[in-house]
Amino acid sequence: MSQVVTRFAPSPTGYLHIGGARTALFSWAYARKMGGKMLLRIEDTDRERSTEAAVEAIKDGLSWLGLHWDGDAISQFGRASRHAEIAHELIARGHAYKCYCSPAELDQMREEARAAGKPPRYNGYWRDRDQSEAPAGVAPVIRIKSPLSGDIVVHDHVQGEVVFKAENLDDFIILRSDGTPTYMHAVVVDDHDMGVTHIIRGDDHLTNAARQIVVYNAMGWDIPEMAHIPLIHGPDGAKLSKRHGALGVEAYRQMGYLPEALRNYLARLGWSHDDDEIFSSEQMIEWFSLDGLNKGAARFDFVKLESINGHYIREAKPDYLYGVMIALAEEVGRLADLEGLTADKATVLAALPELQPRAKTILELIDLAQFIYASRPLPIDSAASALLTPDARSVLGDVRDLLIGLNDWSVEAIDAAMRTLAEAKGLKLGKLAQPLRAALTGRTVSPGIFEVMVLIGRDESLARLGDQIDTK
RNA sequence: GCGCCCAUCGUCUAUCGGUUAGGACGGCACCCUUUCACGGUGCAGAGCGGGGUUCGAUUCCCCGUGGGCGUACCA
Numbered sequence: 001m002s003q004v005v006t007r008f009a010p011s012p013t014g015y016l017h018i019g020g021a022r023t024a025l026f027s028w029a030y031a032r033k034m035g036g037k038m039l040l041r042i043e044d045t046d047r048e049r050s051t052e053a054a055v056e057a058i059k060d061g062l063s064w065l066g067l068h069w070d071g072d073a074i075s076q077f078g079r080a081s082r083h084a085e086i087a088h089e090l091i092a093r094g095h096a097y098k099c100y101c102s103p104a105e106l107d108q109m110r111e112e113a114r115a116a117g118k119p120p121r122y123n124g125y126w127r128d129r130d131q132s133e134a135p136a137g138v139a140p141v142i143r144i145k146s147p148l149s150g151d152i153v154v155h156d157h158v159q160g161e162v163v164f165k166a167e168n169l170d171d172f173i174i175l176r177s178d179g180t181p182t183y184m185h186a187v188v189v190d191d192h193d194m195g196v197t198h199i200i201r202g203d204d205h206l207t208n209a210a211r212q213i214v215v216y217n218a219m220g221w222d223i224p225e226m227a228h229i230p231l232i233h234g235p236d237g238a239k240l241s242k243r244h245g246a247l248g249v250e251a252y253r254q255m256g257y258l259p260e261a262l263r264n265y266l267a268r269l270g271w272s273h274d275d276d277e278i279f280s281s282e283q284m285i286e287w288f289s290l291d292g293l294n295k296g297a298a299r300f301d302f303v304k305l306e307s308i309n310g311h312y313i314r315e316a317k318p319d320y321l322y323g324v325m326i327a328l329a330e331e332v333g334r335l336a337d338l339e340g341l342t343a344d345k346a347t348v349l350a351a352l353p354e355l356q357p358r359a360k361t362i363l364e365l366i367d368l369a370q371f372i373y374a375s376r377p378l379p380i381d382s383a384a385s386a387l388l389t390p391d392a393r394s395v396l397g398d399v400r401d402l403l404i405g406l407n408d409w410s411v412e413a414i415d416a417a418m419r420t421l422a423e424a425k426g427l428k429l430g431k432l433a434q435p436l437r438a439a440l441t442g443r444t445v446s447p448g449i450f451e452v453m454v455l456i457g458r459d460e461s462l463a464r465l466g467d468q469i470d471t472k
Numbered sequence: 473g474c475g476c477c478c479a480u481c482g483u484c485u486a487u488c489g490g491u492u493a494g495g496a497c498g499g500c501a502c503c504c505u506u507u508c509a510c511g512g513u514g515c516a517g518a519g520c521g522g523g524g525u526u527c528g529a530u531u532c533c534c535c536g537u538g539g540g541c542g543u544a545c546c547a
Contacts, residue, residue, distance in 0.1 A: 204540090448506070
């Protein structure tokens with residue numbers, strides 16, 4: 001019974017957003033570190049907003065990031081009768097009661113409290129009132145009896161001891177008038193029943209923790225260890241918006257980020273292990289501890305994410321990257337690229353070591369590979385065509401004559417021949433190389449142009465060169 | 473309004489009373505160089521403000537300021 005059990009409990013009202021992904025990452029890392037389990041519970045009690053598609057999106061997102069949960073995902077909605085059972089048990093124990101107040105009466109109470117400079121709260125009208133006074137035809141809610149005085153303290157691994165005065169908490173609803181549980185109640189019952197020992201969640205739940213402790217105490221249940229991690233903010237320090245990165249993890253995949261890079265980046269947002277920046281999942285598990293969690297909110301920074309992504313692209317094996325490129329081209333509908341990458345697989349694989357250091361995302365990697373399968377005559381972008389002046393084209397003519405006579409089509413041989421030619425004509429090598437690059441790739445940026453020539457081969461190289469010399 | 477949380481370079485962070493306040497991303501300069509990257513070297517860049525406590529505070533306490541979260545028959 002000493003096994004650690006954590007849980008990730010998203011509500012399926014949308015995709016797995018970036019903040020949720022990080023919460024899951026920490027819950028997962030802690031469970032793995034402690035040799036315990038991470039459970040997945042879908043908080044779908046809000047029937048209006050919950051969708052099956054969102055459940056799948058969340059599971060897909062977790063799987064893509066490599067955050068595997070133990071056992072089957074649990075539906076909170078499916079446990080409604082258990083929640084109701086506990087609510088009624090609480091009444092029987094004298095810790096809860098039925099309340100018949102109307103929304104209008106509730107509004108009035110809140111207004112009065114606010115006017116008195118107090119937190120807006122329920123005033124306990126039905127707390128000790130006899131049920132015989134109940135109005136006819138009104139379905140009651142069940143409220144828990146929150147302590148009237150004293151402190152409720154949350155012992156938090158991140159925030160420390162957080163004290164809430166009992167008078168600031170009201171008798172909140174645990175069971176709605178339609179018999180369904182509220183979040184505050186369902187969470188406690190589920191965490192208890194699931195044997196959760198450590199609750200790791202966003203600190204937007206910190207005040208909720210105090211309310212939930214009321215339920216734990218009323219039932220006489222042990223309170224799990226808690227760690228409320230700070231939220232992720234946008235670059236301006238305010239709430240994370242879509243423009244700032246509050247997207248589903250699949251959006252990151254579609255932008256060309258590698259799961260290991262996103263995972264690594266997210267881990268460093270609010271958690272640290274000395275000065276380590278780059279680490280594998282295994283290392284994170286080995287190093288992870290609740291003590292390493294930060295208290296302040298972190299801002300999301302796409303630039304740093306890109307940098308880390310670039311690192312993982314550089315380190316990756318070509319065949320792995322090739323697979324990711326194919327899958328991504330298909331996912332985002334880049335059919336021409338999908339076709340070219342598939343048709344010229346061997347060349348792409350051979351070119352990848354040249355491409356990798358130049359790409360920050362998989363999308364960029366695909367762009368960089370386009371010169372391989374581009375069909376003639378190549379589209380020339382504006383910067384490249386600016387390079388193809390009449391003078392440059394005439395130089396390219398000399399280059400072509402030289403290359404036609406070249407027997408050894410290797411980087412070394414081409415390099416030597418080109419340098420000799422440049423010297424003979426009194427030109428810097430760049431004067432030959434840049435127009436050549438424009439002609440062979442249609443761009444001003446590419447891997448080493450001699451490498452490009454070897455990659456696409458002699459015939460294709462000469463043909464592309466010819467396209468630029470002979471037209472005009 | 474009320475309650476709670478937070479605060480080190482632009483950003484992510486190290487520091488757990490004594491440091492020239494360290495690293496990473498980004499920026500700038502230089503090197504490498506056929507372009508762009510990669511790589512290498514160097515530079516600039518921070519303890520929110522005010523009070524305490526202490527021989528000594530970035531670090532502990534209080535106030536202020538700024539930001540965040542919560543305040544639902546949402547989760």
